[in-house]
Amino acid sequence: MKKKIMLVDDHKLFLEGITGILSGIAHIEVAGRAHTGKSGLEMIRATNPDLVVLDITMPEMNGIEITRAVKREFPNIKILILSMHLDRRMIIEVLKAGADGYALKESEPEELVMAIDVVLSGLMYLSPNVVTILIRDYIQRLSIPDAPEKLEVLSTREKEVLALISEGKSAKSISSELCISRNTVDVHRRNLMQKLGCENLNELTRYAMREGLMNFDN
Incomplete structure (x- = not known):
């Protein structure tokens, strides 16, 4: 059975490219596309996809807000963030919101397909550059003395x-x-x-x- 994938990104040409990549994958069906955060959330509610490929910076609602809403209403729907941002705080915030993976838009098509398959299998996928940022952040935290007060x-x-x-x-x-x-x-x-x-x-x-x-x- 094909897995239903929902794409949410405000760049229409980028969506076309991702759709083209996924259309050649036998076990994947692009069930819907949206160009704004609000319309994306409405379509997710209507189509109940297996996985949502989601950008972070979008009009009306950003990817972090959508992730929180989806995980609150549909905890079984997987969320794969596909973003150009390598900002540490953005990465941490969207993972805290419940995202199941974080890939970069600069990734090769093969990596995107692999990321989707990994997330659909129930595991978390993080692009290598994202892993590097998170590890460096962890090391930095270890080097800072714990504050006696919050x-x-x-x-x-x-x-x-x-x-x-x-x-x-x-x-x-x-x-x-x-x-x-x-x-x-x-x-x-x-x-x-x-x-x-x-x-x-x-x-x-x-x-x-x-x-x-x-x-x-x-």
Whole structure:
């Protein structure tokens, strides 16, 4: 019996290419295609596919939101992310949302078919470059001292200062951006290091990156 595959991506030409690749696979049927996140979720509900090949950055709903919704309503439907992004936080967030695999759009057609088969078999598939990022992230986490308190103990202002530190902003820039004095910035930095168990600004920066405090708009 053929496995029903749903494709969701806002690039129509890319969808055409993926459809062409999968049309030659005997055990796969492309059951539907959607160009926006919202229409994709509606079509998933209507067709109940075995697997959804899903982009992350799309209009109306992004891939992380769709993954959460699908896994909440249809936990047996498999989700394979097919994205151009190698952003650590995006990868971690979509895997936390329940995605069963993460492949890159630059992959060869053979890898895409293999990724689909692996995910359909009940295993997780991660492209080699994705594995590398996750391993490096794990090693980085091991090198950062555990904070004695959680981020919840930080004030809103301290979180703002920490986010700006993580972006490489100087004390002068932070002072200007937050409209506070240089001395106040120094006080916040000392408090952050004490609360988070970090000995210097480098450790503060790495902590902010680990906890996803740096801003990203993709």
